[in-house]
Amino acid sequence: MQKDKLVFDLIDQELERQRNGIELIASENFTSLQVMEAMGTSLTNKYAEGYPGKRYYGGCEIVDQIEQIAIDRVKQVFNCAYANVQPHSGAQANAALMMAILQPGDKILGLDLSMGGHLTHGSPVNFSGKIYKPFFYGVKKETGLIDYEMLEEKARTEKPALIICGASAYSRDIDYARIRKVADEINAFVLCDMAHPAGLIAKGLLSSPFEHCHFVTSTTHKTLRGPRGGIILMKTDFENPFGLKDPKGNIRMMSHLLDMAVFPGTQGGPLEHVIAAKAVAFGELLTDEFTVYITQVQKNAQAMAKAFMAKGYEIISGGTDNHLMLIDLRNKNITGKKAQETLDKAHITLNKNAVPFDDKSPFVTSGIRVGVPAITTRGMKETDMQIVVDFIDEVLMNIDNETIVAKVKEEVKTFMKQFPLYPALK
Template sequence: MGYEQVRDTDPAVADALVGERQRQEDTLAMIASENHASEAVLEAQSSELTNKYAEGYAGERYYAGCGYADEIEELAIERARGLWGADHVNVQPHSGTQANMGVYLAMLDPGDRILSLELEHGGHLSHGHPANFTGKTYEVEQYEVDPETGYIDYEGLREHAESFDPDIVVSGYSAYPREVDFERIQTAADAADAYHLADIAHITGLVAAGVHESPVGVADFVTGSTHKTIRAGRGGIIMCDEEYADAIDAAVFPGVQGGPLMHNVAGKAVGFGEALTPGFEEYARQVVDNAEALGERLKEHGFSLVSGGTDTHLVLVDLRESHPDTSGTVAEEALEEVGIVLNKNTVPGETRSPFNPSGIRAGTPALTTRGFDEDACRQVADTIYRVVDNPDDESVKAEAAAEVSDLCAEFPLYDREDALVDFE
């Protein structure tokens, strides 16, 4: 794709688009929330549905001309049910955060109570951070992981729920590397007679493939992103029992959104269809295997991993023990210079600041999409170690950049037919 039409109209934007495509080809995307969508998903998202307003739901639109929009939304819903087994699915949220907003609006009143994981312990802004609408609208208290183990303290969570008496307990996280025991969190919610919202934004694909426990049928509400490990069109999703369907749908539209982004819903439908093929389970298992291999090699190099390892798609590195003078910001910037793109991240017991934290977070979904196996991920870990150990050494970084370039050439993104997982 050369963006010829864009170039004819707006060369500056075309240059940036081509540059971004080349950047993705030439670097290793290791931000845990990122992935590479298939060209079929990208094509669906750039379709003429961009032009169509479809306020309302299939069969009950406020505008005419929505027959094909209805067909596509119904396909996305049907396929989502096939992937996650939910009774009711809403595929219209523009993002995972707006999916959470839909649940809050449907089930809570301003001033109601939310119990969720502290951001620096792996939680998310939309779970109650004071800078987010949740922290401004609701009364929030937050639980933490065990400082010694890095695991969720489920018994402490239950006791916290009993004492705080929340209206909703939130599970699901953005920087927690271990499998979540949704049943135990449901027990905590039950102890407080609270709703349970399971936000699986990061692990939608892992849950769909059966390589992570599912909260569907356990939690009252399950939300997620549709572009991370599930690798579909960019946006969000809400799943719930039929008894909450009307409240959820009304909260999404007209509660927090107007017209759905139907081109993104089309991308969701295509991506969900890809995830229903046999090859997707193999992909998801490889994501987890790759993360484990990455983490184990980093540990061999002396890095400290929060919780000691991973069960999921990401590792969270605490630099304070192995590299006390190197912040996550320094590590992130040095690694980006050589073509490894990951993110600085707070760690439990953070002693710096969110803007210059003590950790880095690295994920394997996008690497796995390119075809990386465990050996390739160990090679990446070796490169990460050398760069973080010598962030100011230009010769080390030059050598690392060459290694990254070789890996990108060995595992091209969109330039070869078998670069992405075979969905046939």
């Protein structure tokens, strides 16, 4: 077979794009080379429906070992009793989790998408809002912080079967104990979807959801810096409350229901090449090197928020505890859409984002979401945050001046040469 020049040329172009730009999308990161290498291997050829030691296909003796390493390592990282590493993505992890513990039509309560929540937490355009009956809590207008009173009130009046915490665009820590307290009052489960801050939680830089939430889901590609994928975790396994028994009449544990909900419930064959890459990434998470990295992520985010505020930008909640911040651009008279599109021309990549109580449509928005995991992987420190903010400010303050935008693009390209990305690749 001839090498597919068309596709591989484009892959080369994407690497160049990543090298030349300042990557500020809060949900992105650059994996290590060995994580990428694990993905591009013969494991992509292997069917392995089932779980280690209990597969529906032959020839699984190697992938069994790999998947077990991924499970053992992630359990060690988060000090928890149960892990399923097969979900193909964060959305798949949430779908399986809900399938395991809910019936169609059950009520769920999550953070509103327009206030920083995620599609899979009950949005009407997502399975979670179509199959289940969603209710939402928000953030307080004055502080930008989660409105726990609203959450408690909705929980008490609607009595959802599941309360979901965790967010895609929320820069503060979460009071898991308070959420669990009201959940216990109404007999609800609590799920923390820690997709965004998981890397900070892994190293104790934010409160741990594990003590208080029955279930924890995550993506593996954001602050965890692994391949694209999902995981489902539990601090402790427990007897399923639905009285489900196996053919011998034994009560099945929650772990069994979760495993069944991933496969065969919502997925077929696991992506063993991705699971191998997860195993490698989880190994990296256990190192001191990762502790240094993720500590720097938090420092960089705080330095960046400070630099933005010094230039009169309004950060929702007035700062950040984690790796990201949400900026309301209304006082600068710029929409999120225009900011994203113009910054893109200067090779600064981020995404437009609704701010709480936004008066603009989700396609336009009043804000941008900025995250530092990727630029921290490239080696940037606090002092570099000021330079990045200066670039962004120069573009935004000259948003219709193509000459200045083009000048910043060249400056960005030169600046990024100091932070090599995958130098071992050509």
